[in-house]
Amino acid sequence: MTIRLRDLAACFEGVIPSIIATAAPDGMPNISYLSHVVLVDDERVALSNQFFSKTATNVRANPAAAVLLVDPRDGGQYRLDVIFEQTLDSGGLFEEMAIQLRATSTQVGIGEVMRLRGVDIYRVRGVQAVPSPTPRQEVSSREAGLQLMAAAAVARRVSEASDVGTIVDAVLDGLREAFSFKHAMLLLKESAGERLVTVGSRGYERSGIGSEVLVGEGIIGTAASERRPVRVSDMSRIRRFSSAVHASSDEENRTRTIALPGMPDAMSQVALPMIAHGVLRGVLFLESSQRLAFTREDEAALAVVALQAAAALALAEAEILEGPSSVPVVADQSVLTGRGFRVVHYAYDDSIFIDNEYLIKGVPGRLLMYLLRIHQREGRTEFTNREIRLSEDLRLPDIKDNLETRLLLLRRRLEEKAAPVQLLRTSRGRIRLEVAGRAVLEEATS
Amino acid sequence: MLINQDLAAFMASPVMIILGTRDDALVPEIARAVGAVVRREEGCVDLAVSEWQWSKTVANVRANGQLAVTFARPSDYVSYQVKGHATVASAAAEHVALARRYIESMASTLGELGLERRVVAPWLVERDLVTLCLSVQEIFVQTPGAKAGQLIEQFP
Structure with a gap:
C-alpha cells in the first residue's frame, strides 16, 4: 500500500525528533537530528535549517537524502526518499516556521540559538514504513471535515450574539460544545496595545478575568505580536509561561494583579490571533493535557473562529458609538437593603x-x-x-x-x-x- | 588512536544512536543501533544493529564501509558524531547481552521523559543482530548550537 505524506500528519508535529542522512561527494555520510519537518504538500517537505551545516553543504553537492519520521502515537517509523530542491529565506512558509521556532524556543530560553537561517525544500520520491516487531496501532484520527462543521456551529452562535459579553460567551461555549475543547480563554488587547486582558475563560478553577499577558510574551503574546497562530503539541520540555498557577486572593490583594489561569499539566497549546479590519483585537487560546490535542486542521478551523469573533467584536464596539443618546430618567432609588x-x-x-x-x-x-x-x-x-x-x-x-x-x-x-x-x-x-x-x-x- | 575517556563513557551510556550510510549511487540511508562498545585503545566502536529492521544499512556497510554515527542524549540533546570505516561481523554473545542491557536502560530513560514503552519499542529492536565494527577517523560536536559540526578530533 502506498503511504501518502498527508497520512503521516502526526509525524510532522515535532514531538519525536526526525532524522536526516546525507552523503558528501566523496561518499562519507552525515547523520543528524532535525528540529522541524513541515508538510508542504503531497510531494514536498520543508526542513528548518538552523545549525546542521554539514547537511546543508552535502545536499548542495549531492541532493539525495533520507529522512526518518516518527509517529508519536505509536512510535512507527517512516523513511522518506527525498531530493533537495531549494532554500527559502523569505515568504509565507519561512515566516510561519520562523515564528513557530521563536515561540517555542523563547519558552526554553534558547531563543538565540534557534534563529532560523533558511527553510530547505525537498521533493519526496517515496515513503516506506520501517519494519517493526510490534503491530502498528490503529489510531483513530478525527474524521476530516468535522472541524469545518464545528467551526460553522460556533460561527452560527457568534452571529446571534450582539454585545461583547455574549460574543465572548458564544465563542467559549461553542468551543466546548462543538469542538469538545474544554480549556480555553479569550483575551482582548488594551487600546494602548501592550497588553492582552482575559475577558472570559472556560475549564479553569479560577476564571482569571482581568489577568494580563504582555504582547510578545509566551505563546499567547507571540500569536499577538506576530499575528499568526502558534501551536505546540508537546509541552513536556517547555517551561510554562505562567508560574502563577496557585494564585490566591491574598496574592491578588498584595500584588494588585490577577494571575492568568492555566493547566499545570498542559501538553498541547494553541493561540489564535483575532484580527478585524487589519487590527489585532485579541487572542483566542486553548490548551489540553493530551499530547497532540490540536491538529493542523483544528488550528485552521480555530483560526477561522477567532477571526470571525474579532469581526463580531469590532462591530459590537462600533455600534455602541451610535447607542441611545437619551440620559435615563433619574430614578428614586432607595437600595439600602444590605449592609454598608x-x-x-x-x-x-x-x-x-x-x-x-x-x-x-x-x-x-x-x-x-x-x-x-x-x-x-x-x-x-x-x-x-x-x-x-x-x-x-x-x-x-x-x-x-x-x-x-x-x-x-x-x-x-x-x-x-x-x-x-x-x-x-x-x-x-x-x-x-x-x-x-x-x-x-x-x-x-x- | 585513543578515544577520549569521557566521550567513550558518553557513547556507552543510554544515548540514542543513529547511523548514516550510503549505497553505490550515493543515496543515503538511516538506521538505529541498540548499543555501543567502545574499544578506546584501538579507536574502535562496536555497534549492535538489527539486520532484520535495517537491512539496507547493513548492506551498505558491507559494500563500502563508510559510516557516520550520532550519539544523542535525549534529556538535553548533547550529541557527538563519529565517522569512519566499518565492517560487518556476526553478533557475539557479548553484543547480544549488550543490546539487551541497552534496550532496557534506554526504554527506562525515555520513560522518564514521558515516552511509553509501546511507543519506543519500534526503535529498540534486537531481531537478527549484527555488529558493525567502526574504526573512528573523525569526531564532531553535534549538540545544537554555535559549535555544531565542529571537528574535535581527527585520526590519520
Whole structure:
C-alpha cells in the first residue's frame, strides 16, 4: 500500500525528533537530528535549517537524502526518499516556521540559538514504513471535515450574539460544545496595545478575568505580536509561561494583579490571533493535557473562529458609538437593603478594593468610581455608554475604542468577586448599577 | 588512536544512536543501533544493529564501509558524531547481552521523559543482530548550537 505524506500528519508535529542522512561527494555520510519537518504538500517537505551545516553543504553537492519520521502515537517509523530542491529565506512558509521556532524556543530560553537561517525544500520520491516487531496501532484520527462543521456551529452562535459579553460567551461555549475543547480563554488587547486582558475563560478553577499577558510574551503574546497562530503539541520540555498557577486572593490583594489561569499539566497549546479590519483585537487560546490535542486542521478551523469573533467584536464596539443618546430618567432609588461596604480607590493606578478585597485596576477601576459617584450624588442607577464615553470627568480620549470591553471586564470581575455592587447590561448601550447597601467611597492617598 | 575517556563513557551510556550510510549511487540511508562498545585503545566502536529492521544499512556497510554515527542524549540533546570505516561481523554473545542491557536502560530513560514503552519499542529492536565494527577517523560536536559540526578530533 502506498503511504501518502498527508497520512503521516502526526509525524510532522515535532514531538519525536526526525532524522536526516546525507552523503558528501566523496561518499562519507552525515547523520543528524532535525528540529522541524513541515508538510508542504503531497510531494514536498520543508526542513528548518538552523545549525546542521554539514547537511546543508552535502545536499548542495549531492541532493539525495533520507529522512526518518516518527509517529508519536505509536512510535512507527517512516523513511522518506527525498531530493533537495531549494532554500527559502523569505515568504509565507519561512515566516510561519520562523515564528513557530521563536515561540517555542523563547519558552526554553534558547531563543538565540534557534534563529532560523533558511527553510530547505525537498521533493519526496517515496515513503516506506520501517519494519517493526510490534503491530502498528490503529489510531483513530478525527474524521476530516468535522472541524469545518464545528467551526460553522460556533460561527452560527457568534452571529446571534450582539454585545461583547455574549460574543465572548458564544465563542467559549461553542468551543466546548462543538469542538469538545474544554480549556480555553479569550483575551482582548488594551487600546494602548501592550497588553492582552482575559475577558472570559472556560475549564479553569479560577476564571482569571482581568489577568494580563504582555504582547510578545509566551505563546499567547507571540500569536499577538506576530499575528499568526502558534501551536505546540508537546509541552513536556517547555517551561510554562505562567508560574502563577496557585494564585490566591491574598496574592491578588498584595500584588494588585490577577494571575492568568492555566493547566499545570498542559501538553498541547494553541493561540489564535483575532484580527478585524487589519487590527489585532485579541487572542483566542486553548490548551489540553493530551499530547497532540490540536491538529493542523483544528488550528485552521480555530483560526477561522477567532477571526470571525474579532469581526463580531469590532462591530459590537462600533455600534455602541451610535447607542441611545437619551440620559435615563433619574430614578428614586432607595437600595439600602444590605449592609454598608467600603470602596477604596487608589488614584495612582486606579485600583479598587471593596471591603479590602482587590477588584480591578486601570480604566475599569476608574469607570466603577465614576458610576458610584453619580449614583451617590443623583441616586441614579441607569447609565448609557454614550454618556460615559462623552463624560468630561473620565478624561479618557482612548476609551471609545473599547468601552464595551472594559465594562464587560468590570462586570465579570464584580460577578466573580460576588461584590455588593453589580453591573447589568439592560439593553444595547445601557447598563444598570445594582447596589446592595450603602457604598462608602474613599480616596486613598498612598 | 585513543578515544577520549569521557566521550567513550558518553557513547556507552543510554544515548540514542543513529547511523548514516550510503549505497553505490550515493543515496543515503538511516538506521538505529541498540548499543555501543567502545574499544578506546584501538579507536574502535562496536555497534549492535538489527539486520532484520535495517537491512539496507547493513548492506551498505558491507559494500563500502563508510559510516557516520550520532550519539544523542535525549534529556538535553548533547550529541557527538563519529565517522569512519566499518565492517560487518556476526553478533557475539557479548553484543547480544549488550543490546539487551541497552534496550532496557534506554526504554527506562525515555520513560522518564514521558515516552511509553509501546511507543519506543519500534526503535529498540534486537531481531537478527549484527555488529558493525567502526574504526573512528573523525569526531564532531553535534549538540545544537554555535559549535555544531565542529571537528574535535581527527585520526590519520
